[in-house]
Amino acid sequence: MTKEQIQEYTLKVTQGTKTDLVVITYDIILTYINTGLEEYEKENMDDFVWNMKKSAEFLSELIHSLDFQYEISYELMSLYLFIQKTLNNAVFKKTNENLASAIKIIENLKVGFKKVAKSDGSGPVMENAGQVFAGLTYGKGT
DSSP: OOHHHHHHHHHHHHHOOHHHHHHHHHHHHHHHHHHHHHHHHTTHHHHHHHHHHHHHHHHHHHHOOTTTTSSSSHHHHHHHHHHHHHHHHHHHHHOOOOHHHHHHHHHHHHHHHHHHHTTTOOOOSSSSOOOEETTEEOOOOO
């Protein structure tokens, strides 16, 4: 992930609702998987594995944030476990097998959560993160 992408995601996180954070996490996972696939095509297995591990870390965050008082969490868990198994296979077997399926699942979930995010009026998760104007961050009192 480039420095610019990290800065872009950081800005989105500071201003996002809970639902936005799920969408952002999906974006980050997709970025790492796609970067890993580029490295796989170049036969750079170390970078491929590193990117798969990073995507698995973010997927783990989604798994741990599921709230099982809601029925949909069980459905999400089964999808996440398939993706996790696919990423683990990619790491241990150094293969891109089923990564296209994992990407498709994440992209579909992302579309659904984007729709939900439009109606999420809970406000930003991070308070006092400051306002951003023309690329500069201004904190409270400055």
